Amino acid sequence: MDNTKENNNDKEGLLLRMGLNDNKAGMEGLDKEKINKIIMEATKGSRFYENELKKEKQVNQRIENMMQQKSQITTQQLWKAQLQVDKLAMELEQSRNLHCTIVHIDMDAFYAAVEMRNNPELRDKPIAVGSMSMLSTSNYHARRFGVRAAMPGFIAKRLCPQLTIVSPNFDKYQEVSKEVREILADYDPNFMAMSLDEAYLNITKHLEERQNWSENKRRYFVKRGSTTENDKSEAVISKAPGLNEDAVSISPLLFEDSPPQLQHQEPEIPSQAHFEEQRDPQVLQNSVVFGTSAEEVVKEIRFRIEQKTSLTASSGIAPNTMLAKVCSDKNKPNGQYQIPSNRQAVMDFIKDLPIRKVPGIGKVTEKMLKALGIITCSDLYQNRALLSLLFSETSWHSFLHISLGLGSTQMERDGERKSMSIERTFSEISKVEELYSLCQELCSDLAQDLQKKGLKGRTVTIKLKNVNFEVKTRASTVAVVVSTAEEIFAIAKELLKVEIDADYPRPLRLRLMGVRVSGFSNEEDRKHGQRSIISFLKTGSHALDPVGSVLDKNDQDQVMKPPETSHKESFFTKKRSEMSWNHQDIFKCEPETKQSFQVSQPPNLSKEEMKENLETSENTDDCQVFTCPICFKEQGRICLEALNRHVDECLSRTLVDCDPKMVAVPQSQSFCSEVNLDLKTHETTESLLVDFVPSVSVDVLSKGKSMEDLNTRAGHEQSPKQYSSLWRKSSLDECFYQNSSHENEGYDAKSSGGQTALQASLPRDKTFMCPVCNLKQKTSDLMLFNSHVDICLNKGLIQELRKDEVSPVMNCPAENSKSTGSSGKIQKTMNVIAKTKRPGLMTQNSTSKKTKPNNSKYTIDSFFK
DNA sequence: CGGATCGAC
């Protein structure tokens, strides 16, 4: 049994993947081991499980390839990469936009919450929404037993025999969702709904307007049940008659079953807001006034949602969507969390954030990065050079964005969709006729969806999953666009036929079939929806207006970008387009840049003044004086684009030159001597890339900053921080997740020891201590300082590499036979499927079961679909 | 372009 050990590992992996390791132990619930054991028993030996193991092996193989590649990276490559990555990082830093207030709203355990609201019977029970085959969501009570979304119901039942599984009522959820949407629209008419229970808002403009609102405009009345059309909710409210004129009266009804810790949360009622009891006894209402800050706005939103729907929501407030989303998770359920709009706050937040929390990083990426020792965003930043060598450009760009705490500040325009598909799972079908008729049905349903959207495409893809959970897709592209059921089916049928014939003596034995249409043409899209024009007008009128003129950048971007890239800018993926348009953005960024560096700007700068500053800076600073981080020569008044060219040249020069040891060391040393290059760039500098330099967080002072400020900040850094208290407040889930994501690994916290000491010892007035070489230097130029640090860092990296004997420079990579060829990107995925064409084993079982396509869908449909 | 893979919910 040579695979016993491996199996054990795999088991753990599987449990991890199923997200079950992060279950919390509760008085009534189960502890982690029990949960894992039960799941294991239920799952072991199933075809599903076997397939999971197989998939996991593939991922492991991928990781192995990656490590192999890593071992062949030379120090020169790494060094060069470091500089190039940092160049981009600097550009990104300059385009950082902190002027938007983005809110992410997330309804708590949405489906389950609706069901509980509608049926008081369920309120004290563990429940889940879904079926025996699959659950969509569970309430918090059930979660204590390890019952979670995406878990099959029959396993959930074993974990929690008392579990009530209710089948989903999507219409109901739609309705509630609509009610919520109506509220959200008051704060951002352009809000972006991600699903029935989740949305992003840009409340920048609302906040601005709100500043002038009278109290009455911010006053809401606490309703006492009678207004709700839903009888049940009245019952809910009257159930707590003792709760009267205080905050508790509007505290969540939903979380009676919340873990006890949650009840320590302070009542989620505006701190600045105050209640005013209405003296008129007949009114029987209290009113509440919300403040004008973002936090208050969000409390107001959540308050209104709860008043209207009797459901609670969690939310996050941050300068961009990525951060907002992460935030909303932090104090869930029924909580909120804000990252203030300054760079330091963002960085503090990001610092220990496990990458898995970041949207876009899923379990596979997490595992791959973990293999590189990357767990947190700081790790991500520290490994940026390596990552740029191991991952595709889009991937490492995303990583860089994440590790800098950057994300989109715009609500996505109605993105042109790229494909539309339908798929269905059913109990085994292997009869040819049934397969065809099923396919036809799918095509017909898909055609309806397509026609609703006025879409036609040229590529039809079928997807087949056999009873062993092996998935295949087969595509075919035709000359003219198709959209009708017949047209699609004609193509899909052929594809299906090929697969049936290919296996011929054996039946296909499918458990899922899907059909997809893609390759939409723009002309068609325009013709039908005139989408582009509409969205163009929308851009003009509803433009999310951050701060006055600054926002024009956004709009201009919209207009200037090529149409394909102007849509679908999930904060995660839009970067490519940013890159290609970078040179155009740079000057438009200028005003913002200026501001984003002014994190510590003089507090009372009037808007006019600010504008003025911006304007002048725009006029005069079109080209700044830059210093090349490689050769350290001043580049005069050239624009960033030119600087980039220069840096590139420098880079290739130095690399040809030689051993980095010889280059980096002398340069950095000479630089470490006192330099005073007072460039007329920004009068304020903020720590840029230095935050994550190993074991330090260096803060560059602004001119106006006093020593007290500094000390305060440094002290704040180490004392029970603002965040950790909030962190403690977070739900059990959350805490557990934190723990579980760190368990199992010799988690070697990249110690941030000495950080405070270092900060405190920072001399004032533009003399900085390099955290790596520990030498003093004097400069006001951020870039210079960073370059210096980076070079020192490179030195360190090189030494580290040497120490580890990973791949000494002289070592010829070719001698390692295993992964020849491909240098640069990860060799992606082994093609295993090709080998697995032999379907069902001996089971001759021609079980022509009734074709009973399982129609229930548990997917969360998005608002606008 | 085709196919597998990833991630979100």
Add this chain to the structure above:
DNA sequence: CTATGTCGATCCG
């Protein structure tokens, strides 16, 4: 008694 979903986007050969 059984029993593990649906959809869109991206990446790479």
